[in-house]
Amino acid sequence: SSPFFCQKFQAGDLLKHLQAAPVLANDVLLKPYLASWDELIKFLKTLGPIMGLVSQEIESKTSIIRKLAQKEEEDIKRLLRERQSEAGQVSAEGGAYVSVRSMMEAELARGLVDFTQLTVSGCRTLLRLHRALLWLQLFLQSLADEDEGGCSPAQLCRDTYRLTLAQHHTFWVKQAAELAFKAMPERAFFHRLVCAKTPVETVIILHMVSGAIGEVYNRTQLALEEHGMLALP
Template sequence: MGVKSKAAAAILVLLLFLGSLWLHGGLDYHWDSCFKGYNQVNKLHQLYNSSGGDGAEGLQVLEGCPGQNFQVSLLLSHLLAVPAYSSDVLMLPYLSSWDELVRFMEALGPMVGLISKEIETKTSIIRQLAALAGESPEAELAPDINSINIVSTEAGTKNDPEASQHTGAYHSVRSMIVAEMTQGVVDFQQQTDSGCRTLLRLHRALLWLKLFLEKLAETPVSGRLRSPSELCREAYQNTLSQHHTWFVRRAAELAFIALPERGFFFRLVCVQDQEELSLVLNRVVQAIGEVYDRTQNALEENGMLDLP
């Protein structure tokens, strides 16, 4: 076998490891490792241009982008459906947002696609937990008079009183936290297959993608636009790398080298130039930020930011 063949084989092995270890310490600390998709029928989604101070300078329409799996219009629709009450996060559109983000990552090529498989594993865990709890995987959960009250003080939570009555255990982030705390499935000392632990790993990955898209949307006043590979690596170094081993960090950097150039992202989001890309991505980043902040607050209030 030639030197080039050996090098290619070595890279492939590293990337296969990456697929299972990608969020080691993030989505998953170990080697080991239903709701169905939230259906969105509208192919058009109105959004406000978030480039101005008040985020509402003009109205745009995002249309479905033909001939590709990833649809930024659907991603934004799911993200905007996630916030509930004044501080909660609905689980169904949250997971559907991840479904679309997985398609986004898969569109970037097979190397990054390996990373998305680990995220799919995590969303499947929460969907399976919901199914085991007897909650409908086909549609958003209806109120359940026998379900847990999510302002339970016995679980030691500080939850939104507006969301306090009659929702399924996996209806939202806060209801899931209370249900799993009450059932004793969340362990603060060792790993358990809880929805809360799984959510934390997804939460950390969401920050990485948020920062990457935010950087991709930047338009420098002067100088060149940096490559997506460079931006993704920088976003990773500021987020997920802090939870990863040296081996996983090196493997991740190999995957980022293979990211397509900026023109590919224009086509992926169906825009013509950087200015249009910035308008669309800034709105997506804003929506992700709202979801992230609400999830962060719920986890922090319950001491879950460092679950093993």
């Protein structure tokens, strides 16, 4: 991502990408899905260098899927050129890495999904992001539900993490997470972050974001479930 583009986190941008992701009755578009993660990285960067590790991990996961999509696009373009397609300007879009379901079906058909050992694929990478998304959704929801004076964001972040993502993390990653929670700002930060004029407005925005995440999460969950991919190593 170029430093010349807007690097500032905006809840509206995040919401825009999240709402653009669901497509058809049960699918999720990968471009806006990954763009949503870009927005979350911007948020994490506002929390300072302690979040570098987390941002890096998200960046590394999103770039794995982006590189696969890019390679696919180049392959299709080359194929079209080789066949000297009379169609001329046929779009290279519409390949395997357009949506969650198209990726799953293509990678399965090509034998790229390894169910027994760690082999990098779009599907196993998506599963990692997907698990983190559940945590994020629960966290934002708890932040919205909890009224003033309740638990601190750091505590809610920790509690929801332990319930969800921590189940999939090793001992050392969990230690790193505990450190990261200490960088979690107070509620006032979130009010400023979403540019809310009142606490009620923050709650509404948090509900909208967590609702949009929920929609994306549920669709992805169902697709993973249907393809038996909920435990890819």
